[in-house]
Amino acid sequence: MRRLFGVLACLLALGGGAYLAEREAHASIDGVSFEGERAERGFSANEATYVAVRSERTPHGPTESARSTDGSIRRDERRETTRREPLTSDEARARHGLGEAFADGLVLTGATPHRLILFTFDDGPDRRTTPRLLHHLDELGVRAVFFVTSQRLHEPGARAVAERAILRDIVRRGHVVGNHTRNHRQLPLLDTPEVLAELGGTERVFEDELGGRAWLMRPPGGSRSPRVDRVIADERYTQVLWNLGTGDFQVRDADSVVETFIRVLSRRELENGERGGIVLMHDTHDWSVEAFPRIVGWLRDRNCQLLEAGEELYDIVDDPTFFFAPRGDAEPGAVAPMARPDPAVIARRQAALREATAQRCGRLATR
Numbered sequence: 001m002r003r004l005f006g007v008l009a010c011l012l013a014l015g016g017g018a019y020l021a022e023r024e025a026h027a028s029i030d031g032v033s034f035e036g037e038r039a040e041r042g043f044s045a046n047e048a049t050y051v052a053v054r055s056e057r058t059p060h061g062p063t064e065s066a067r068s069t070d071g072s073i074r075r076d077e078r079r080e081t082t083r084r085e086p087l088t089s090d091e092a093r094a095r096h097g098l099g100e101a102f103a104d105g106l107v108l109t110g111a112t113p114h115r116l117i118l119f120t121f122d123d124g125p126d127r128r129t130t131p132r133l134l135h136h137l138d139e140l141g142v143r144a145v146f147f148v149t150s151q152r153l154h155e156p157g158a159r160a161v162a163e164r165a166i167l168r169d170i171v172r173r174g175h176v177v178g179n180h181t182r183n184h185r186q187l188p189l190l191d192t193p194e195v196l197a198e199l200g201g202t203e204r205v206f207e208d209e210l211g212g213r214a215w216l217m218r219p220p221g222g223s224r225s226p227r228v229d230r231v232i233a234d235e236r237y238t239q240v241l242w243n244l245g246t247g248d249f250q251v252r253d254a255d256s257v258v259e260t261f262i263r264v265l266s267r268r269e270l271e272n273g274e275r276g277g278i279v280l281m282h283d284t285h286d287w288s289v290e291a292f293p294r295i296v297g298w299l300r301d302r303n304c305q306l307l308e309a310g311e312e313l314y315d316i317v318d319d320p321t322f323f324f325a326p327r328g329d330a331e332p333g334a335v336a337p338m339a340r341p342d343p344a345v346i347a348r349r350q351a352a353l354r355e356a357t358a359q360r361c362g363r364l365a366t367r
Contacts, residue, residue, distance in 0.1 A: 091211070093171065093172065093174070094171055094210050094211055094212065095212075096174075096176065096319075097170070097171030097174070097176055097177055097210065098171075098176075098177065098206065098210060098212050098213065098214050098215060099145075099176045099177070099178060099214055099215045099216040099238075099319070099320075100212075100215055101215075101321075101324075102215050102216050102238050102319075102320055102324050103215040103236045103237075103238065104233075104236050104326060104327050105324050105326055105327055105336070106238070106325045106326070106327050106330060106334050106335060107224075107229075107238075107239045107241065107333060107334065107335045107336060108238065108239065108240045108241060108278065108323045108324065108325075108336050109241050109243055109278070109335055109336065110241065110242055110243035110244065110274075110276075110277030110278030110323060110339075111243055111274050111277060111336075111338045111339065112274060112275070112276050112277060112322070112323065112338055112339035112340070113273055113274065113275055113338060113340065114275060114276055114312065114315070114322075114339070114340070114341065114346060115275045115276045115306075115312050115313060115314045116276040116277070116315050116317055116322050116323075116339065116341075117244075117276050117277070117279060117299065117314055117315065117316045117317065118144075118145065118277070118279065118316075118317050118318070118319070118320060118323065119142065119144040119145070119279045119281065119292070119316070120144060120145045120146070120147060120218070120240065120242065120278055120279060120280060120281065121133065121144055121145070121146050121147070121281050121283035122146075122147045122180055122218065122280065122281070122283070122284075123147075123149045123180065123184065123282050123283070123284045124146060124148065124149070124163075124166075124282075124283040124284050125146070125148065125163045125166040125167050125170065125283065126152075126163065126283060126284045127159060127162045127163050129283055129284055129285065129286060129288075129289050130163075130166050130170075130283045130284075131166060131169075132289050133288075133289045133292060134166075134169065134170065134173060136289065136292055136293045137173070137175070137292075138173060139293070140293060140296050142296060142316055142318065143174050143175050143176075143318025143319065144175050144176075144318065145175065145176045145177070145178055145216065145240070145319065145320065146170050146175055146176070146177050146178070146283065147177075147179070147180035147216075147217070147218040147240070148167065148177055148178070148180055148202055148205070148206075148214075149180045149181060149182070149183070149184045149202070149220075150181075150182050150201055150202040150204075150205045151182055151183050151184070151201075153205045154182070154201065154205070164205070164209050167205070167209050167210070168209050168210065171210055174318070175318070176216065176318075176319050176320075177206065177210070177214050177216075178214050178215075178217050178240060179199055179202045179203065179206075179213075179214050179216070179218075179237065180202065180217070180218050180220065181198040181199060181201070181202060181217075181219075181220055182197070182198050182199075182200075182201030183198060183201070184220045185220060186220060186221060186223045187219050187220065187223060187224070187225075187228045188223050188224065188225035188228050192231055195228060195231050195232075196231065196235075199217070199235060199237075202214075215236065215237060215238060216237065216238055216240050216320070217232060217237040217238070217239055217240070218239065218240050218241070219232075219239060222241050224239070224333065226332075226333055229331075229332040229333035230332045230333075232332070233327065233332035233333075234332075238320075238324065238327075240278065240320060241278070242277070242278040242279065242280035243268060243272075243274055243277040243278060244264055244265060244268065244276075244277045244278060244279040244280065245264055245280050246260050246261045246264070246279065246281050246288070246291070246295075247260040248260075248281055248285055248287065248288040248291065249282060249285075251287065252287055254288075254290035254294060255291075257281075257287055257295075258291050258294050258295055258298065261279070261291075261295050262298065274338075275312070276314070276315075278320075278323065279295075296316070299314045300314075302314060303353075303357045303361075304357065304360075304361035307354060307357050307361060312346075313350060313353050313354060313357055315349055315350070315353055322339050322341045323339045324336070325337065
């Protein structure tokens with residue numbers, strides 16, 4: 001019976017995205033770089049970046065003795081010791097890839113009046129599909145957030161070895177990873193030790209392969225409850241939901257994924273005033289991997305029209321910086337306000353994006 005409820009909860013949570021279908025960071029569109037915005041908002045690409053180091057064993061996570069048998073971090077062992085030491089380029093890349101700057105945030109929904117687009121991919125890595133997606137991302141100059149389900153990565157055999165290597169490659173290529181639990185179970189149906197075990201299972205893989213834990217997480221199916229929100233907040237995670245579903249878990253062809261994305265994007269703008277947001281896709285489906293470059297192509301083509309009309313252009317960002325808001329003293333399940341970045345930052349990004357878009361659209365016009 002409990003399993004039946006779990007299946008029903010998952011279908012209901014994901015089905016909500018299908019219903020909606022009916023109804024700085026670093027911009028990567030056309031290769032425009034915004035490293036200055038990254039530094040301005042707390043990021044640095046400097047190989048000797050100085051940061052607070054957590055844990056005596058590793059700068060990225062708790063010691064093994066700090067973990068309880070269910071995989072969670074014991075409260076009495078999570079005191080932070082702070083010292084200053086330089087990071088190597090590899091460590092800085094891993095620190096960004098683990099999303100350390102996004103700890104302790106409000107629940108992110110993706111709501112924004114700006115045309116900011118963040119791509120996220122759930123349930124991987126999968127050796128059959130994720131490498132092709134990474135190739136597309138590199139070709140297009142886009143960065144994304146990957147929410148990892150780690151069940152397969154715990155299994156013996158060649159597949160787990162290959163997919164752990166893909167996990168490392170995701171971070172090496174400049175993407176961010178987040179926790180999507182070990183077994184993709186609906187967290188409100190679990191007791192608290194089980195929730196911690198689900199989180200801890202993926203934390204252990206991250207520590208083994210990336211040298212530390214992640215700070216972003218996405219609850220399977222988007223299923224939440226006040227109790228689970230408290231547990232997740234106690235673990236210092238920032239929950240990342242989405243407002244731009246693609247329905248790719250319900251279909252079997254790329255055309256449907258692209259059409260759903262365009263339809264949802266239009267409805268969000270018309271009904272909620274949300275002109276951008278966080279896109280939900282899955283890197284475990286062939287049709288999703290095929291649809292992704294087509295969606296980026298559509299956004300870039302649409303920018304040609306928006307440029308001519310003098311409107312704000314779609315700006316693909318590669319991490320949640322513009323959507324993030326610190327939790328502070330708010331309740332664990334409090335939702336972040338609509339993302340409204342500094343107008344001066346948006347203006348600078350749009351100016352560079354308009355220049356790149358004008359060049360691209362001009363090339364297209366002469367073909």
